[in-house]
Amino acid sequence: MEIWWAFLLLGAVVGFVAGLLGVGGGAIMVPVLTTLFMSLNFLPEQVVHIALATSMASIILTSIASTRTHQQHQAVLWPVVRLMSAGIVVGTFGATFIAARVSALPLAIFFSVFMAYVALQMLLNIKPKPSRHLPGAVGMTATGIGIGSISALVAxxxxxxxxxFLTWCNVRVQQAIGTSAAIGLPIALSGSIGYAVAGWDQVGLPPFSLGYIYLPAVLLISAVSFFTAPLGAKLAHRLPVATLKKIFALLLIGLSAKMLHSILSH
Known part of the structure; x- marks a missing residue:
């Protein structure tokens, strides 16, 4: 029963942080799920893949809830979402098959390095200066492929x-966050399908798995995060987000380090 409560608590934290800061779903879920799955004695060579896939599937409902909240504030640029979605789907779906062929340790290292980059952005409050306009359809599609590919590898x-990217292209921060939330849905959907297909014929996966996706964790995490994501989005205008981001950055570094240690110790 302890593990089910852990999934529920993780869902509550993930949804709230994702809504509040605009990031944090997979950043929190992947290292925590890796540790939880290892405690359940999942195969060490599969545990990171299962964590990535489960995290990706758990983002679906969180993304829907967050997008609804941002849309109520007219903060979603739907033309941008449509232009980027084709590239997002191709990049995310394709990268899941690359991830499936990579062993657990390189995946964990790539995840940790990327999270260090995200944490550094938050700690130093690095923001690109608006210096150009949104590219055309080809440029937006290519950008979507790049963002989708990396998103699939770190869930x-x-x-x-x-x-x-949107801030760099002169999009207001509020609209950039709202549009990013909407773009998270095609990332989560195509990534989930990709990980399900890529893990379909894998031997040794735990019961109640759909490919690499561990369904009990998805259901429990999503059941809570769907409600806490809008709460975080509403409180984003009332809480000291800049300070919270710095605290969250340190948490990311700690979680990523713990994940690497867990993989190396096995």
């Missing part, structure tokens, strides 16, 4: 990449 909704 994030793309916020840490999409928001800086």
């Amino acid at each position: 994030i909704g793309g916020g840490s990449l999409t928001v800086p």
Whole structure:
């Protein structure tokens, strides 16, 4: 029963932080799920893949809830979402098959390095200066492929990449965050399908798995995060987000280090 409560608590934290800061879904879930799955004696060579896939599937409902809240504030640029979605789907779906062929340790290292980059952005409050306009359809599609590919390898909704890109292209921060939340849905859907297909014929996966996706964790995490994501989004205008981001950055570094230690110790 302890493990089910852990999934529920993780869902509550993930949803709230994702809504509040615009990032944090996979950043929190992947290292925590890796540790939890290892405690359940999942195969060490599969545990990171299962954590990535489960995190990606758990982002679906969180993304829907967050997008609804941002849409109520007219903060979603739907033309941008449509232009980027084709590239997002191709990049995310394709990268899941690359991840499936990579062993656990390189995946964990890539995740940790990327999270260190995200944490550094937050700690130093690095923001790109608005210096250009949004590219055309080809440029937006190519950008979507890049964001989708990296998102699949670290199981994030793309916020840490999409928001800086849109801000660089003279999109207001509020609209960049809202649009990023909407773009997180095609990332989560295509990534989930990709990980399900890529892990379909794998031997040794735990019961109640759909490919690499561990369904009990998805259901429990999503059941809570769907309600806490809008709460975080509403409180984003009332709490000291800049200070919270710095605290969250230190948490990311700690969680990533713990994940690496867990993999190396096995």
